[in-house]
Amino acid sequence: MAYPARAYHLLSVLAAALTVAGGLPVVFAQQGGGYERADIERGAQLYDAFCSNCHGAEGDGVGNVNLQAGQFRQASTDQNFRRILTRGIPGTAMPPGDYDDGELLAIIAYVRNMRDYDGGVVTLGDADRGRVVFEGKGDCMRCHRVAGAGSRLAPDLTAIGAIRGAGSMRETLIDPSGSMLPFNKPLRVVTRDGETVTGRRLNEDTYMLQLLDEEERLRSFDKTDLRELTVLTTSPMPSYAETLTETELADLLAYLVTLKGL
Amino acid sequence: MTPRTQRPAIVFTGLTLILAGLLPAPALGQVTFERLVNAADEPHNWLTYSGTYASLRHSTLSQVTRANVADLELKWVFQAQRALNFQATPLVVDGIMYLTQPPNDVVALDARTGRVFWVYEHAPSRGGGSNRGLAIHGDTLLMGTVDAMLVAVDAKSGGPLWRVQVADPALAYSIRHAPLVVKDTVIVGTSGGDQGVRGFLAAYDVRTGDEIWRFYTIPAPGEPGSETWEPCTPDLPACDPDAWMHGGGAVWLTGSYDPETNLTFWGVGNPGPNYSYYQRPGDNLYASSVVALDADTGELAWHFQFTPGDRYDYDALQIPVLVDLDIGGTTVKAMLWANRNGFFYILDRVTGRFLRGQAFSRVNWASGLDDSGRPIQTPQGPNAPTYPGKQGATNWYSPSYSPRTGLLYLSTWENYATIFDSAAVEYAPGQLYTGSRNRSLVKGVPEPPEVGRGHINTWTKEVGSGAVIAYDPLTGETVWKWETFDVINSGVLTTATDLVFVGSREGYFQALDAHTGEVLWRAITGGNTLAAPISYEVNGQQLVAVASGHSLFVFGLRSP
Numbered sequence: 001m002a003y004p005a006r007a008y009h010l011l012s013v014l015a016a017a018l019t020v021a022g023g024l025p026v027v028f029a030q031q032g033g034g035y036e037r038a039d040i041e042r043g044a045q046l047y048d049a050f051c052s053n054c055h056g057a058e059g060d061g062v063g064n065v066n067l068q069a070g071q072f073r074q075a076s077t078d079q080n081f082r083r084i085l086t087r088g089i090p091g092t093a094m095p096p097g098d099y100d101d102g103e104l105l106a107i108i109a110y111v112r113n114m115r116d117y118d119g120g121v122v123t124l125g126d127a128d129r130g131r132v133v134f135e136g137k138g139d140c141m142r143c144h145r146v147a148g149a150g151s152r153l154a155p156d157l158t159a160i161g162a163i164r165g166a167g168s169m170r171e172t173l174i175d176p177s178g179s180m181l182p183f184n185k186p187l188r189v190v191t192r193d194g195e196t197v198t199g200r201r202l203n204e205d206t207y208m209l210q211l212l213d214e215e216e217r218l219r220s221f222d223k224t225d226l227r228e229l230t231v232l233t234t235s236p237m238p239s240y241a242e243t244l245t246e247t248e249l250a251d252l253l254a255y256l257v258t259l260k261g262l
Numbered sequence: 263m264t265p266r267t268q269r270p271a272i273v274f275t276g277l278t279l280i281l282a283g284l285l286p287a288p289a290l291g292q293v294t295f296e297r298l299v300n301a302a303d304e305p306h307n308w309l310t311y312s313g314t315y316a317s318l319r320h321s322t323l324s325q326v327t328r329a330n331v332a333d334l335e336l337k338w339v340f341q342a343q344r345a346l347n348f349q350a351t352p353l354v355v356d357g358i359m360y361l362t363q364p365p366n367d368v369v370a371l372d373a374r375t376g377r378v379f380w381v382y383e384h385a386p387s388r389g390g391g392s393n394r395g396l397a398i399h400g401d402t403l404l405m406g407t408v409d410a411m412l413v414a415v416d417a418k419s420g421g422p423l424w425r426v427q428v429a430d431p432a433l434a435y436s437i438r439h440a441p442l443v444v445k446d447t448v449i450v451g452t453s454g455g456d457q458g459v460r461g462f463l464a465a466y467d468v469r470t471g472d473e474i475w476r477f478y479t480i481p482a483p484g485e486p487g488s489e490t491w492e493p494c495t496p497d498l499p500a501c502d503p504d505a506w507m508h509g510g511g512a513v514w515l516t517g518s519y520d521p522e523t524n525l526t527f528w529g530v531g532n533p534g535p536n537y538s539y540y541q542r543p544g545d546n547l548y549a550s551s552v553v554a555l556d557a558d559t560g561e562l563a564w565h566f567q568f569t570p571g572d573r574y575d576y577d578a579l580q581i582p583v584l585v586d587l588d589i590g591g592t593t594v595k596a597m598l599w600a601n602r603n604g605f606f607y608i609l610d611r612v613t614g615r616f617l618r619g620q621a622f623s624r625v626n627w628a629s630g631l632d633d634s635g636r637p638i639q640t641p642q643g644p645n646a647p648t649y650p651g652k653q654g655a656t657n658w659y660s661p662s663y664s665p666r667t668g669l670l671y672l673s674t675w676e677n678y679a680t681i682f683d684s685a686a687v688e689y690a691p692g693q694l695y696t697g698s699r700n701r702s703l704v705k706g707v708p709e710p711p712e713v714g715r716g717h718i719n720t721w722t723k724e725v726g727s728g729a730v731i732a733y734d735p736l737t738g739e740t741v742w743k744w745e746t747f748d749v750i751n752s753g754v755l756t757t758a759t760d761l762v763f764v765g766s767r768e769g770y771f772q773a774l775d776a777h778t779g780e781v782l783w784r785a786i787t788g789g790n791t792l793a794a795p796i797s798y799e800v801n802g803q804q805l806v807a808v809a810s811g812h813s814l815f816v817f818g819l820r821s822p
Contacts, residue, residue, distance in 0.1 A: 052699075054712070056702070056711065060708055095388075095457075095694075096692065181704075181707060182704060182724045183707070201720055202720070203717070203718050203719055203720065204747055205747050205766075205768035205769075206746045206747045206748070206770070
């Protein structure tokens with residue numbers, strides 16, 4: 001049966017608490033915001049068939065729309081969402097659709113949960129303890145930033161819980177280089193003047209490159225002024241597989257998934 | 263306005279025909295069929311979507327050269343009133359530019375200054391996307407609409423003359439391309455091939471809107487070609503015995519026309535469903551084919567299918583480029599076609615016979631073409647990447663052929679693959695009907711979207727990049743390649759001064775050396791170019807226009 005969203009959330013919290021106490025895994029994707037797991041799964045199939053052609057498998061195929069991040073201009077409520085799915089958005093490429101009620105529910109259920117859907121079985125711990133790990137033992141703020149605090153060297157994590165699933169975040173914590181997404185790979189450039197700059201790529205095109213260097217300066221380069229441009233394959237982030245315990249990892253993940261943006 | 267005295271040959275041609283009694287005397291400035299046939303003789307104008315019936319997108323204007331192209335400057339900009347990307351190529355007729363503004367308005371402008379004479383607004387009842395352009399006949403502008411209408415608008419006042427509902431938009435029919443005028447008819451085709459329409463081409467009387475003929479791109483049972491929609495067999499439980507009814511075959515782009523044979527040539531899109539091919543066994547004619555139709559009757563003269571039983575959404579949505587080639591000492595009336603499926607073809611445009619062809623991009627869905635041009639298909643296994651990916655090695659982006667260099671110039675996607683997967687899908691009117699379960703090559707990184715991208719690009723070449731290539735049709739060699747970091751959707755224009763103009767997704771518009779690919783000049787448009795450039799002349803000045811982002815930009819040489 002479907003629980004009201006608030007009740008479901010409480011059940012999830014309770015389950016998480018039991019997990020940490022008893023060492024049992026929590027199926028993270030069960031935190032479905034009041035939607036049945038079966039609906040989410042059916043919605044995933046419908047999304048693949050009807051939505052992914054434009055929106056992409058990750059929900060970010062349309063400019064300025066990130067379904068995983070919940071960036072909907074007009075679908076803040078399920079009622080609005082249903083209207084968009086059935087009527088489309090005039091003047092845009094979003095077409096009207098002829099879905100039955102079950103399909104509408106399923107698509108909405110999946111899109112509302114798609115960032116977690118690939119999470120698989122991930123153990124979540126205590127978010128408050130996780131924050132302590134984040135700011136202390138993990139030393140994450142040496143490179144990352146949350147809500148204006150921390151370093152800018154690595155991606156800002158203020159909304160990481162809204163755009164990444166717990167499963168993929170755990171992969172990153174265990175194997176940072178192996179799971180590094182292409183656009184997070186650091187760059188090293190050498191200018192014709194001999195200056196070597198390492199940093200995080202913010203934007204690139206055929207002629208230009210914008211990056212944030214290790215001194216946290218915004219730099220813009222004409223490629224014709226570069227002697228070398230190398231995409232590095234090793235992440236500067238250390239693996240936490242050995243340095244954090246399983247409980248600390250679970251706590252850290254629990255904290256990260258609470259980071260939904262400002 | 264362009265002084266008529268600058269083009270005595272045009273006046274002579276028109277006068278000759280009028281004096282010979284072949285034509286009623288047209289009103290001043292009217293665009294007659296003869297002017298369309300001889301459009302190459304008036305390079306100061308741009309009279310059809312691709313410039314001429316042969317669709318070379320080649321300008322013989324010569325004021326802007328490789329030596330002075332660096333002196334190009336912005337002359338004027340027209341900003342659309344809606345924040346939708348332009349996909350249109352304008353027409354220019356004797357100093358007046360006619361442009362479609364997204365989603366579906368017609369705008370008449372002073373081609374010298376960009377000042378607007380009038381706007382004809384069409385509010386589509388439904389349908390997405392943008393219109394790609396207009397046709398003109400006499401003083402009548404013809405426009406298809408994204409809600410599947412054909413509209414005739416007076417070129418002087420902007421007032422409506424007639425409009426007809428070509429097909430039912432509730433079934434996802436739409437018209438995206440610029441119509442093609444031949445004689446006194448206007449030809450349009452229907453889009454909607456990703457929503458299970460049964461596509462068709464139809465010709466209408468330009469004066470009344472009465473339908474003259476209709477050619478369904480998917481044959482009904484018993485019609486020639488229907489045998490390629492094979493019967494269902496027990497080993498195909500998802501097979502649809504009536505698959506042809508939702509068989510796709512959209513027409514996305516303007517066709518070409520050969521006055522000597524009176525044949526008009528059109529690319530036909532994918533079969534439906536796009537990816538779950540086991541729902542529609544067989545080659546699925548005339549999907550993913552080019553069809554040659556008698557322009558007077560719509561009767562099929564020949565067809566050539568590029569991707570039989572297309573399971574990759576490769577379509578055949580390119581502009582048919584008509585050139586006469588010397589092949590082995592014989593002049594051949596040829597058609598050039600760099601297909602989305604990664605192969606380049608030369609066809610005999612009189613008979614449709616395959617003459618030669620080979621891959622122009624990375625291809626692994628087929629190992630090559632047999633003697634008849636049929637691909638030797640090599641489907642990749644589960645979870646294996648297929649090259650090119652679903653957006654293809656090229657797509658709707660207009661190519662250009664330069665008679666001076668003998669090269670075909672086109673935008674391509676490089677090192678781009680899709681992991682194709684599918685699931686059976688049930689047809690529902692007006693809904694997407696693709697069966698897609700496709701995935702990107704790199705987990706966690708989406709494929710480059712078909713048209714959209716914001717200002718930030720952090721993609722890498724791991725999921726694909728772009729290029730403009732100069733391709734020798736006779737040798738199959740890529741003479742040069744100019745690479746772009748992002749993928750590319752821009753059409754290409756060549757000039758008689760050996761310049762190649764092309765836009766990009768990255769917000770640049772550039773001129774390349776047609777011989778080397780060297781960038782000789784570039785300007786910033788700040789928008790994604792989904793259209794193709796044109797060149798025209800007004801008041802003795804050659805101008806180059808391109809729609810990019812939400813605006814149309816016009817460049818000319820700096821005044822001395």
